[in-house]
Amino acid sequence: MDPELLWSAAERPRRGRPPAHSRAAITASAVAIADTEGLAAVTMRAVAALLGAGTMSLYSYVPNKETLLELMIDEVSGDHRLPAEPSGDWRRDLRQIAHGQRAIMRRHPWLPAALPTRQTLGPNTLAVLDYALAALAPTGLDAQARLETFSLLTGFVASHMSYELAQERAVEAAGRTPGELLDAQARYLRSTVASGDYPHLAQALAEPGGSQSPQAVFDRLLDRVINGIAPGA
Structure with a gap:
């Protein structure tokens, strides 16, 4: 897995019709499945079904389940609510x-x-x-x-x-x-x-x-x- 490709390359706008999906929506759907059914239930097919999309259409956004898991872990890490600066203690x-x-x-x-x-x-x-x-x-x-x-x-x-x-x-x-x-x-x-x-x-x-x-x-x-x-x- 190339971290530069995963995190540094923002999703580029495509020519023609606007994209039907996004990494954020795919990741959120995967997290929702894992929360309710467990990690084993997270498959590209299950995520596609939740989004009402074809399975193959997701691979241009997320190439494999391993990448999806990286996105899921970082997504929930965003739940932290930390102060702007440490207290000093x-x-x-x-x-x-x-x-x-x-x-x-x-x-x-x-x-x-x-x-x-x-x-x-x-x-x-x-x-x-x-x-x-x-x-x-x-x-x-x-x-x-x-x-x-x-x-x-x-x-x-x-x-x-x-x-x-x-x-x-x-x-x-x-x-x-x-x-x-x-x-x-x-x-x-x-x-x-x-x-x-x-x-x-x-x-x-x-x-x-x-x-x-x-x-x-x-x-x-x-x-x-x-x-x-x-x-x-």
């Missing part, structure tokens, strides 16, 4: 970015699985990256370390959201509430550690824990990641 700013990423992945649950296949960065993604680099400036980290930190943060959010969303699907498939499943897990672990075979686990379970809501768990893990980036900054 880099921990606060990174939390804001991570919370934005989590919200986007909840709206578009196919995104965590799509990110590892990404081959290039589009303009919306670059805007978030540039903001993150500015936000990290007060840490004193060099440019390479700041780039790696953004990658670390995004990787954490994507990995955690893959797990969180999978757990929600498992709960739904089981036909039980999250609270019922948590109670069942707690009963099982209490009976297991009573054997004395797992003393460290028994000690951990005996200590009071925080909220197990998805948001609370995410926030605790996020704090551990952020606090390890530049402890002295």
Whole structure:
């Protein structure tokens, strides 16, 4: 995939009749399909059907599904709502970015699985990256370390959201509430550690824990990641 061809070459006006479709409309249709039916349901045929177009007519705008996926990832990255400038509190700013990423992945649950296949960065993604680099400036980290930190943060959010969303699907498939499943897990672990075979686990379970809501768990893990980036900054 040629990133210059994908991102730098704007759609050129054609002679004769105006174009029947656009990359933006094709991308939006693909995102809509993925949101409701999952990433596997996104095919050029399905997108064409949603647009009321012939499948082959889309290939002059988007040459293949791989390119379409790149466009989809960057399209939803545009959902970020970041301030014009970082606040100067880099921990606060990174939390804001991570919370934005989590919200986007909840709206578009196919995104965590799509990110590892990404081959290039589009303009919306670059805007978030540039903001993150500015936000990290007060840490004193060099440019390479700041780039790696953004990658670390995004990787954490994507990995955690893959797990969180999978757990929600498992709960739904089981036909039980999250609270019922948590109670069942707690009963099982209490009976297991009573054997004395797992003393460290028994000690951990005996200590009071925080909220197990998805948001609370995410926030605790996020704090551990952020606090390890530049402890002295």
